[in-house]
Amino acid sequence: MLSLDAHQGNWQEFLRQKIRDWRTYPRLTDDQLRGISCPTLFIAGEYDQFAPEEELKRVTRLIPNSRYVVVPGGSHRPHMSRENPVFVNDTILQFLEIQS
Numbered sequence: 001m002l003s004l005d006a007h008q009g010n011w012q013e014f015l016r017q018k019i020r021d022w023r024t025y026p027r028l029t030d031d032q033l034r035g036i037s038c039p040t041l042f043i044a045g046e047y048d049q050f051a052p053e054e055e056l057k058r059v060t061r062l063i064p065n066s067r068y069v070v071v072p073g074g075s076h077r078p079h080m081s082r083e084n085p086v087f088v089n090d091t092i093l094q095f096l097e098i099q100s
Helices: 010-024 029-036 053-062 083-100
Strands: 038-047 066-071
Touching: 010 038, 038 053, 038 083, 053 066, 066 083
Parallel strands: 038 066
Antiparallel strands: none
């Protein structure tokens, strides 16, 4: 897990690690996605440039018992206080309630 404190203010190393993490991010096959058996919730902002809507819709179709929710007006971090954390929290709580 990426931790800013681990780099003790060394932003260059922090960014290098971030880029390495993105390059090694798992690329699951369709069969692997179909094999996910736990309930899965995808949340993305309406204007999220890092989580393409078509890709999220695709994986949601492949993963059984999954759901995709768009946060109106949100960007890549809709859970942050400047965006719509109440909507995100309510969405997560509703999803968990349905699963229990």
